Amino acid sequence: xxxxxxxxxxxxxxxxxxxxxxxxxxxxxxxxxxxxxxxxxxxxxxxxxxxxxxxxxxxxxxxxx
Numbered sequence: 161x162x163x164x165x166x167x168x169x170x171x172x173x174x175x176x177x178x179x180x181x182x183x184x185x186x187x188x189x190x191x192x193x194x195x196x197x198x199x200x201x202x203x204x205x206x207x208x209x210x211x212x213x214x215x216x217x218x219x220x221x222x223x224x225x
Contacts, residue, residue, distance in 0.1 A: 184211075 191199070203213035 184215075 199210045199213060203210045206213055206216075208216070
């Protein structure tokens, strides 16, 4: 089985959380073109999607105790 960032990949099942404890829901945010491009490049460097990149960044901020 291949790994991504040291994690084993799992087959996604509808209604079951994947990498996180909760199911994800779609949300809309408005960003400038420059910010979106930076997020895309940063996510590509991290070998992940923009959504996962933002999720991981937000969780790291929440867990800063």
